[in-house]
Amino acid sequence: MRLLIAFVMLLGLAIAGCGSNSSGPSADPDYFPISVGNQWDYDVDGYLTDARGDTVLAEGSFVREATRTVTHENGLVLFELVSRFSMSVQFPDTVVVWSDTSYSYAFDADSELVGYDDTLSAEYEIVMKFPPTAGETWEPFADSTIVREVVSLSASISIPSGNYTDCIHLRDTDTADPDFLWNMYVAEDIGPALFIIEEADSNSFSHMEIELESYVIN
Numbered sequence: 001m002r003l004l005i006a007f008v009m010l011l012g013l014a015i016a017g018c019g020s021n022s023s024g025p026s027a028d029p030d031y032f033p034i035s036v037g038n039q040w041d042y043d044v045d046g047y048l049t050d051a052r053g054d055t056v057l058a059e060g061s062f063v064r065e066a067t068r069t070v071t072h073e074n075g076l077v078l079f080e081l082v083s084r085f086s087m088s089v090q091f092p093d094t095v096v097v098w099s100d101t102s103y104s105y106a107f108d109a110d111s112e113l114v115g116y117d118d119t120l121s122a123e124y125e126i127v128m129k130f131p132p133t134a135g136e137t138w139e140p141f142a143d144s145t146i147v148r149e150v151v152s153l154s155a156s157i158s159i160p161s162g163n164y165t166d167c168i169h170l171r172d173t174d175t176a177d178p179d180f181l182w183n184m185y186v187a188e189d190i191g192p193a194l195f196i197i198e199e200a201d202s203n204s205f206s207h208m209e210i211e212l213e214s215y216v217i218n
C-alpha cells in the first residue's frame with residue numbers, strides 16, 4: 001500500500017518551520033529548534049478507499065527525539081533524530097500492527113537545513129532554504145523527480161498541540177507521479193506540526209494526517 005510506504009518515507013528528516021505570531025515570520029526565525037532532549041509526539045490517522053468504496057483505516061503514534069550529536073564522515077556535527085512509530089491498519093477481516101524505529105541526522109547551515117540518512121553517505125536532503133520565499137522551488141533529493149515548493153508563508157492550522165498562524169507550508173510533488181502530494185506545516189520555535197499525505201489513482205485514494213500532540217523544547 002503506497003499510503004504506508006509514503007509514511008515510512010516521511011520518517012526521514014522532513015523538518016522545517018513556521019511562525020505562530022500574527023506579524024509573519026521574523027527576519028531571523030528559528031525554523032527548527034533542535035537540541036539534545038527535544039521531543040515531538042504525533043497522532044497518526046489515515047485511510048485508503050478502493051474503487052469499490054471499501055475503506056481501510058490506519059491509526060497510530062509517531063515520536064521523534066533529538067538524542068545526541070554525532071560527527072559525519074565529512075566533519076559536520078549533526079543532531080541524531082530517533083523516530084519511533086506504531087500503527088494499526090484495520091482491514092475488513094484482520095488488524096495488522098506495525099512498528100519501527102528509524103534514525104536521521106540534521107545539520108543547520110547558514111543558507112539551508114539539510115538532512116542525512118546516516119553519518120557516512122555523501123547524499124543528503126535539502127529540507128529548507130533560508131530565508132524562505134513564497135513560490136520558491138527546489139529538488140530536495142539528488143537524481144529525484146521530487147520537487148519541493150514553499151506554498152505559503154501565512155498558512156493557519158489547528159491541531160491538538162494548539163492553533164498556529166503564519167505557518168510556512170511546504171509541498172512535495174512528484175513529476176513521475178502527479179497524483180502524489182506531500183504537505184508539511186511547521187511552527188517557529190516548535191518544529192514540524194502537521195503532515196498531510198495524499199495519493200490517488202484509478203483504483204484507490206489514500207489520505208494520511210500526522211498532527212503534533214505535544215512537544216518538549218529545551
